[in-house]
Amino acid sequence: xxEPEKLRRTLNTPLLVFYGIGVTIGAGIFALIGEVxxxxxxxxxxxxxxxxxxxxxxxxxxALLSRIFPRAGGEAVFVNNGLGPMAARLAGYGIVVTxxxxxxxxxxxxxxxxxxxxxTPAQLIITLxxxxxxxxxxxxxxxxxxxxxxxxxxxxxILVVVAAAGFPLVAESPHWLVTGxxxxxxxxxxxxxxxxxxAFFAFIGFEDIENMxxxxxxxxxxLPRAIFWTLGxxxxxxxxxxxxxxxxxxxxxxxxxxxxxATLFEAVTGLDGRxxxxxxxxxxxxxxxxxxxxxxxxxxxxxxxxLAPKLLxxxxxxxxxxxxxxxxxxxxxxxxxxxxxxxxxxAVTSIVTLSVFAMVNLSLARIGRRHEDxxxxxxxxxxxxxxxxxxxxxxxxxQLDLLISH
Numbered sequence: 001x002x003e004p005e006k007l008r009r010t011l012n013t014p015l016l017v018f019y020g021i022g023v024t025i026g027a028g029i030f031a032l033i034g035e036v037x038x039x040x041x042x043x044x045x046x047x048x049x050x051x052x053x054x055x056x057x058x059x060x061x062x063a064l065l066s067r068i069f070p071r072a073g074g075e076a077v078f079v080n081n082g083l084g085p086m087a088a089r090l091a092g093y094g095i096v097v098t099x100x101x102x103x104x105x106x107x108x109x110x111x112x113x114x115x116x117x118x119x120t121p122a123q124l125i126i127t128l129x130x131x132x133x134x135x136x137x138x139x140x141x142x143x144x145x146x147x148x149x150x151x152x153x154x155x156x157x158i159l160v161v162v163a164a165a166g167f168p169l170v171a172e173s174p175h176w177l178v179t180g181x182x183x184x185x186x187x188x189x190x191x192x193x194x195x196x197x198x199a200f201f202a203f204i205g206f207e208d209i210e211n212m213x214x215x216x217x218x219x220x221x222x223l224p225r226a227i228f229w230t231l232g233x234x235x236x237x238x239x240x241x242x243x244x245x246x247x248x249x250x251x252x253x254x255x256x257x258x259x260x261x262a263t264l265f266e267a268v269t270g271l272d273g274r275x276x277x278x279x280x281x282x283x284x285x286x287x288x289x290x291x292x293x294x295x296x297x298x299x300x301x302x303x304x305x306x307l308a309p310k311l312l313x314x315x316x317x318x319x320x321x322x323x324x325x326x327x328x329x330x331x332x333x334x335x336x337x338x339x340x341x342x343x344x345x346x347a348v349t350s351i352v353t354l355s356v357f358a359m360v361n362l363s364l365a366r367i368g369r370r371h372e373d374x375x376x377x378x379x380x381x382x383x384x385x386x387x388x389x390x391x392x393x394x395x396x397x398x399q400l401d402l403l404i405s406h
Contacts, residue, residue: 011216013225015149016209020230022152023205023290025237029159030280032202033245034260040195045242047195052235054196054393055203057386058357059231061364063224064379066210068371070219074210075356076302082363085307091359092302094352099295100329102349103130103288104336110284126337133289134330137296138316138323151286158279159237162261166244166268173247197396202238204353206230207360208290211297244268292333296325350397354390361386 011019033044040047065078076092111125136147209226213219241264248254248267257263261280262273300322303313316323361383368380 009215009217011212011222013222013229015146016212016216016222016226017229017233018149018152019212019290020206020209020226021156021233022148022286023208023294024203024230024234025152025155025159029202029238029241030259030261030276030283032198033241033264034255034257036195036199036242037245037251037260038255039198040191042246043192044195044246045239047192048199048202048238048242049235050192050196051199051203052231052238054200054389055206056231056235057382057389058361059206059227060379061361061383061386062207062210063227064376065360065364065367066213066223066227067220068367068373068376070210070213070216070223071301071304074213074298074301075207075360076298076307077305078363078367079356079359080305080307082366083359087359088305089302089307091356092298092307094356096295096298096329098349098352099291099298100332100336103291103333106284106288107333107337110281110288123338127334129285129288130292130330130334130337133285134292134326136289137292138321138326139319148286148290151282154279155283155286156237158261158265158276159241162265162268162276163237163240163244166248166264167240169247169249169268170243193396197393199238200393201350203231203234204350205290206234207357208294211294211301214297214301288333292326292329295329296322299325299328351394354394354397358387358390358394361390 036044036047062074062078066074069077069081071077075095076088079091080088107126107129108122110129111122206227209230210223213223216222241261245251245254245264248264250267254260254263254267259273259277259280262276265271265276266273299308299312300315302308303310303325312322312325312328314324315321363383364376365380365383365387368376368378368383371377
């Protein structure tokens with residue numbers, strides 16, 4: 001009998017870092033900078049720093065566990081080994097559902113933007129968009145990552161230009177470096193924490209790196225490095241942008257803008273901000289593609305762990321990609337986008353993601369306590385700290401929702 005087809009190992013550290021940055025630095029930062037400024041004011045950089053620390057705590061758990069379990073379906077694999085199959089199914093399907101819902105909403109937003117330029121039914125735009133992106137994902141992982149890398153260069157390039165152009169504003173008024181990281185009173189702390197909770201959503205995505213384990217050369221070595229590089233670059237970019245934002249003139253126009261990054265670009269460069277708005281729209285496409293790739297790998301990994309139907313664990317002999325899992329994800333996105341209005345997506349997505357983070361962190365604590373690996377043993381208590389931080393953010397988020405609803 002022939003051996004079952006396996007995923008093709010083609011990714012190295014640079015490509016995986018591009019993938020990680022592409023899924024982490026997405027459309028979120030282009031829209032969130034104004035909202036974080038509204039909540040945290042001059043302390044917006046501190047909000048991003050706190051969010052980066054929280055993400056980094058869970059990032060360490062992912063890095064440690066990926067050394068021992070370098071397999072697709074990372075969260076489900078980790079939780080299966082730490083908490084058992086029932087929790088693993090919840091974690092795996094939670095990640096998949098979050099990716100599908102997010103992609104559906106992003107595709108709706110993308111169709112709305114295109115309707116400004118072309119008179120085509122939104123349903124047709126959504127369907128064609130998902131079909132094309134799922135085809136790219138099915139053709140091969142190297143093609144998907146290269147496509148995502150090109151868009152990532154455009155996204156990060158715009159942010160670097162904004163940071164570089166705005167640096168003189170920060171340098172001319174050095175007090176921004178102090179103000180941005182030092183709350184001037186206790187009342188400001190609430191705004192900083194609320195801003196950090198919102199900024200945290202802009203860091204979500206680094207965890208998807210682990211799901212590319214079976215398509216990566218030497219994954220036990222490459223995955224942790226890619227996670228740390230991704231988070232480090234993301235924190236640096238976000239801090240730079242937030243410092244420029246608090247030092248920029250006419251902050252109110254930034255707060256009132258529907259495209260705050262484009263407005264900030266215009267403020268610091270004097271150039272037309274429409275290309276930045278276009279890049280933000282392209283970032284939506286990047287986000288959908290990466291979510292399709294990630295969700296299909298989670299389903300593939302879960303199938304091989306006995307946590308999902310076996311047919312989702314099949315790899316196409318020609319493309320060496322999980323075509324069936326990819327097709328299921330694509331169809332689910334189209335159905336949701338065409339049939340269901342999705343309210344309060346950010347809250348649902350963040351709570352599900354943080355719940356998965358809590359389970360992963362707890363898995364590190366339980367696996368590390370009994371595993372012979374020295375690093376896992378040394379850092380197993382870290383898992384409890386990461387779990388407490390994730391649960392704390394969930395409770396804080398729920399508290400905000402209750403306050404808003406009343």
